[in-house]
Amino acid sequence: MKRKYSKKPSEFREIALERIKVLFEQAQLRFKEHPELSNRYAKLARTIAMKYKVRIPSELKRRYCSHCYHFLMPGVNSRVRIQKGRAIIYCGKCRRFTRIPIR
Numbered sequence: 001m002k003r004k005y006s007k008k009p010s011e012f013r014e015i016a017l018e019r020i021k022v023l024f025e026q027a028q029l030r031f032k033e034h035p036e037l038s039n040r041y042a043k044l045a046r047t048i049a050m051k052y053k054v055r056i057p058s059e060l061k062r063r064y065c066s067h068c069y070h071f072l073m074p075g076v077n078s079r080v081r082i083q084k085g086r087a088i089i090y091c092g093k094c095r096r097f098t099r100i101p102i103r
Helices: 010-030 035-052
Strands: 078-083 086-091 097-101
Touching (some): 010 035
16 A cells, blocks of 8 residues: 655745755865765755655755765765766765766
């Protein structure tokens, strides 16, 4: 039997989206001194998005690895390459990659 999931109130969803944005800002600021804390912030933002059924904006979604959920800083722990009309983001932690089409 299918479960019915109720929709969360819109004010909760707005607050959740604000928190996600703040977590990614803090992850960027603290990455140099505490990269493990940045990874925790990225995982926490993803958890909040799942709980309140909020889409993470695409510019923020590219800031963490979709496989191991680590915060990515281009040139430090990730590589970004442009190839055949796509941006390919390699994670330095799990050695996997994500392809994003470029328009």
